[in-house]
Amino acid sequence: MTRVDAGELLDERDQPLEDVEASLRDVQRVNRFLSGISVTRGHLLRLIRRSSAGPSVGSPFTVLDLATGSGDIPRAILNRTRKEGCRLRYVCLDLHPSILEVARRQSEGYPEMEFVRGDARAVPFAERSFDYVTCSLALHHFGPEDAVRILKEMDRVSRRGLVVNDLRRSRVAWALIWLLTRVFRANRLTRHDGPVSTLRAYTPGELKALAERAGLADAKVRRHAFYRMALTLEKGAVEREGRGCG
Numbered sequence: 176m177t178r179v180d181a182g183e184l185l186d187e188r189d190q191p192l193e194d195v196e197a198s199l200r201d202v203q204r205v206n207r208f209l210s211g212i213s214v215t216r217g218h219l220l221r222l223i224r225r226s227s228a229g230p231s232v233g234s235p236f237t238v239l240d241l242a243t244g245s246g247d248i249p250r251a252i253l254n255r256t257r258k259e260g261c262r263l264r265y266v267c268l269d270l271h272p273s274i275l276e277v278a279r280r281q282s283e284g285y286p287e288m289e290f291v292r293g294d295a296r297a298v299p300f301a302e303r304s305f306d307y308v309t310c311s312l313a314l315h316h317f318g319p320e321d322a323v324r325i326l327k328e329m330d331r332v333s334r335r336g337l338v339v340n341d342l343r344r345s346r347v348a349w350a351l352i353w354l355l356t357r358v359f360r361a362n363r364l365t366r367h368d369g370p371v372s373t374l375r376a377y378t379p380g381e382l383k384a385l386a387e388r389a390g391l392a393d394a395k396v397r398r399h400a401f402y403r404m405a406l407t408l409e410k411g412a413v414e415r416e417g418r419g420c421g
Contacts, residue, residue, distance in 0.1 A: 186271070237307070267288055
């Protein structure tokens with residue numbers, strides 16, 4: 176199935192805010208029930224636990240989340256790590272001003288989260304500014320050249336590792352999401368964007384090739400349920416005392 180780089184309505188700046196919010200609620204439901212949260216959370220916490228030393232509480236791990244959307248995945252991860260006594264501090268970056276407005280409003284009560292407007296292709300932070308960098312269900316929004324730039328940026332600003340969670344392109348996935356968005360009466364943006372997203376998605380082999388072009392030859396790509404896949408890169412398991420994520 177050939178990749179189609181069609182536009183998605185949620186990326187447009189002139190969509191009514193009520194439609195943006197409704198579509199983001201649809202995305203949150205999909206993330207909650209179809210592995211959007213669990214894939215990113217599982218891989219990120221695995222990397223963190225491998226680099227943690229002991230249960231004592233100290234300075235938090237820092238995480239940059241690119242193209243954060245409504246911030247629902249960072250919030251879900253913080254809900255888990257708060258219970259486990261693992262301290263994280265998030266910087267959530269997105270280029271869309273309306274989406275950032277929604278994310279800030281929905282993230283009240285999460286002082287660990289800071290929101291920054293910026294482009295994932297040109298991250299406005301210095302090299303090695305964060306322990307980890309994540310990008311969830313957003314890489315397919317970008318063509319191959321821009322996707323390589325994003326992966327390079329993730330590598331540049333991360334000290335410890337990175338996690339990319341994205342869709343896997345498939346005819347079956349396209350049919351399923353088309354059906355689900357109709358059966359559950361999704362917002363008009365979601366009804367358009369859901370099927371288009373599966374057409375824009377990469378295959379695991381294509382994602383691995385993009386990583387190699389970005390200089391991430393050691394990155395691993397794994398398949399997950401519900402037509403998801405994850406690319407991870409661990410930059411070493413150097414122990415850091417006092418992080419409290421054992």
